[in-house]
Amino acid sequence: MASIELHSVGKSYGDHPVLEGVDLNIDDGEFIVLVGPSGCGKSTLLRMIAGLEDITSGTLAIDGQRVNDLKPKDRDIAMVFQSYALYPHMSVAENMSYSLRLRRKSKEVIDAAVGSASQKLGLDPYLARRPKALSGGQRQRVAMGRAIVRKPKAFLFDEPLSNLDARLREQMRAEIKRMHAELGATSVYVTHDQIEAMTLASRIVAMNAGSVQQIGSPLELYDRPANLFVAGFIGSPGMNFLEGRLSQSNGVSEIVLSNGIQVSLGRHVARADGEMVTLGIRPEHVVAASSGTGVEAQVELVEPTGLGVILHLVVHGESFKLFSTDRMLMQAQGAIHVTLPQSRLHVFDKDGVRISEDDV
Amino acid sequence: MTGKLIGTIAHRGAILVYIAFALFPLFWLLKVSVTPNDLLYSEGVRLWPSRSTFDHYHFVIENSAFPTFFKNSLIVASSTAFAVTVFSSLAGYALSRFRFRGKYVIIALMLITQMFPLVMLVAPIFKMLSPLGLTNSLTGLVIVYTAFNVPFATFLMQSFFDGIPKDLEEAAMIDGASRFTAFRQIILPLTLPGIAATLGFVFTAAWSELLFALMLISGNASATFPVGLLTFVSKFSVDFGQMMAAGVMALIPACLFFLLIQRYLVQGLTAGAVKG
Numbered sequence A: 001m002a003s004i005e006l007h008s009v010g011k012s013y014g015d016h017p018v019l020e021g022v023d024l025n026i027d028d029g030e031f032i033v034l035v036g037p038s039g040c041g042k043s044t045l046l047r048m049i050a051g052l053e054d055i056t057s058g059t060l061a062i063d064g065q066r067v068n069d070l071k072p073k074d075r076d077i078a079m080v081f082q083s084y085a086l087y088p089h090m091s092v093a094e095n096m097s098y099s100l101r102l103r104r105k106s107k108e109v110i111d112a113a114v115g116s117a118s119q120k121l122g123l124d125p126y127l128a129r130r131p132k133a134l135s136g137g138q139r140q141r142v143a144m145g146r147a148i149v150r151k152p153k154a155f156l157f158d159e160p161l162s163n164l165d166a167r168l169r170e171q172m173r174a175e176i177k178r179m180h181a182e183l184g185a186t187s188v189y190v191t192h193d194q195i196e197a198m199t200l201a202s203r204i205v206a207m208n209a210g211s212v213q214q215i216g217s218p219l220e221l222y223d224r225p226a227n228l229f230v231a232g233f234i235g236s237p238g239m240n241f242l243e244g245r246l247s248q249s250n251g252v253s254e255i256v257l258s259n260g261i262q263v264s265l266g267r268h269v270a271r272a273d274g275e276m277v278t279l280g281i282r283p284e285h286v287v288a289a290s291s292g293t294g295v296e297a298q299v300e301l302v303e304p305t306g307l308g309v310i311l312h313l314v315v316h317g318e319s320f321k322l323f324s325t326d327r328m329l330m331q332a333q334g335a336i337h338v339t340l341p342q343s344r345l346h347v348f349d350k351d352g353v354r355i356s357e358d359d360v
Numbered sequence B: 001m002t003g004k005l006i007g008t009i010a011h012r013g014a015i016l017v018y019i020a021f022a023l024f025p026l027f028w029l030l031k032v033s034v035t036p037n038d039l040l041y042s043e044g045v046r047l048w049p050s051r052s053t054f055d056h057y058h059f060v061i062e063n064s065a066f067p068t069f070f071k072n073s074l075i076v077a078s079s080t081a082f083a084v085t086v087f088s089s090l091a092g093y094a095l096s097r098f099r100f101r102g103k104y105v106i107i108a109l110m111l112i113t114q115m116f117p118l119v120m121l122v123a124p125i126f127k128m129l130s131p132l133g134l135t136n137s138l139t140g141l142v143i144v145y146t147a148f149n150v151p152f153a154t155f156l157m158q159s160f161f162d163g164i165p166k167d168l169e170e171a172a173m174i175d176g177a178s179r180f181t182a183f184r185q186i187i188l189p190l191t192l193p194g195i196a197a198t199l200g201f202v203f204t205a206a207w208s209e210l211l212f213a214l215m216l217i218s219g220n221a222s223a224t225f226p227v228g229l230l231t232f233v234s235k236f237s238v239d240f241g242q243m244m245a246a247g248v249m250a251l252i253p254a255c256l257f258f259l260l261i262q263r264y265l266v267q268g269l270t271a272g273a274v275k276g
Helices: A042-050 A092-102 A107-120 A136-148 A166-183 A194-200 A218-223 A228-233 A327-331 B002-033 B055-063 B066-097 B103-113 B119-129 B138-162 B166-175 B179-190 B192-207 B211-216 B225-232 B240-265
Strands: A004-013 A016-026 A031-035 A057-062 A077-080 A154-158 A186-191 A203-208 A211-216 A240-249 A252-257 A262-264 A276-281 A287-289 A295-304 A309-315 A318-324 A335-339 A346-348
Touching: A004 A042, A016 A042, A016 A211, A031 A042, A031 A194, A042 A077, A042 A154, A042 A186, A042 A203, A077 A136, A077 B166, A092 A107, A092 A136, A092 B166, A107 A136, A136 A166, A166 A194, A186 A194, A194 A218, A203 A218, A203 A228, A211 A218, A211 A228, A228 A240, A228 A276, A228 A346, A240 A262, A240 A318, A252 A276, A295 A327, A309 A327, A309 A335, B002 B240, B055 B066, B055 B240, B066 B103, B066 B138, B066 B179, B066 B192, B066 B225, B066 B240, B103 B138, B119 B138, B119 B211, B138 B192, B138 B211, B166 B179, B179 B192, B192 B240, B211 B225, B225 B240
Parallel strands: A031 A186, A031 A203, A077 A154, A154 A186
Antiparallel strands: A004 A016, A004 A057, A203 A211, A240 A252, A240 A276, A252 A262, A276 A346, A287 A335, A295 A309, A295 A335, A309 A318
């Protein structure tokens, strides 16, 4: 196993930059998830770590050694592709043993490695089959098996679950997590699915438009998103954003929303009086209150999810969502009262950057 | 139900008519080759002569230079097929996978070479090969045929490589293969249908080429069989029986060759490689 360090790593095609100054230290045994919308550069970054894309600028080191110019075969990393990329003319066993055969390992070593991997992945009955005779989930397992037989320095995953149906995806997600706990292998995992990112990662790297937006544990990103992009990307249903103006009085800041409603932050925010800000609150943190408290909101739409209910609300022309596991709300209609708990409010400045709670 | 049946019958019927049309000349070739000379003009148009003979075959094998022509053709056609397949698979792979300076210039040049009628090139090519001692030699023919077939075969191979997902060789390279090993062990086996098609196409083209063989070769020693067929045409008569017998025998290697490669031509080898 190994650590991976990226120092201001960049990539451009001609004059067109696709990745800018990525700094990231991945510790031995960490599970890093690169997450972001399509085209944000996360797959390119992964392929640069693998050696499949050239690095235009910066340094990539594996175990403290610069590997910028090392060929993929010499980096000793394994990768699971979105398409699985199984060799169609080889059996499952041959697919899994290909890397070991290239390294001229003895037959005993190969058989033992393939045997233990196939047992771990439940592939024993399929070892003699060709990939085309396997289901999607089984192919996915073979791709994982091919990676683990080698005991590489690190595992790279390029959206490995996105071709599976929802149920299988959930199952494989747990399996990947279990495997990581068992093998303790340094892993870099690319996905656009924030649930996968939240559930698997020891640290998430949120990316957008070729640059890193925030690096942190899943809960850090959820509780303290660094900017509007991360706030909006992490969490489902997405965070509510309400625009307004900061108003300072007696050391306590208030936000006056565009519809005139005043939301007290209960603390002082060190920004100029009258500055444009964005108020953020997650739907699950909006509280349905008894009448007489909070503000009155019109119920526009009710979306039951089984686990709970998503209400689409409008307050004086400003729409936002509420998520609750309270089934009584499923009958909600007309008007309800809601409050926005101060401890759950996020404030972003006019550039979309989080105004930190400590920023006094 | 009956509609479907009628459709099937019409479909098969149409195919049958086409096959009959396509194979009739071959049948005629066979028929004339076994017709004794005295019956050829005397019996009128018949589907099969009243008396058949293998005399023409005996004569061609024993008394003509045809075995030499045959051997020469086999050497030229298989060497050309082999050389073209090697060059075009490497070049096709490069065109399919790499971005390099001048790539589109090369593609354009290759296309341009396909635009001229070959007759125009006979004289210059003769002029080029003659000082090199490559006229009247099988090597010269192989070089010329290879040069003419490589561009088309390269485009053919490129389209087969395009059909193979890039992920496969990337996976192989991460597994520890060099690019060439990945090409040899992963990509080439999956391109067998393409290789078979290229081999078949080039082999038949070289096997039946007449123009350059006629212009570059003089004398029987290095003549190929299409040139050899012309020896059955004399100033005053054409010996159809012997010519057709030679023609039938010339079909054999081409048929064998296609029998050999046909299973690769129809195989969908990439099934199951990636999602789908």
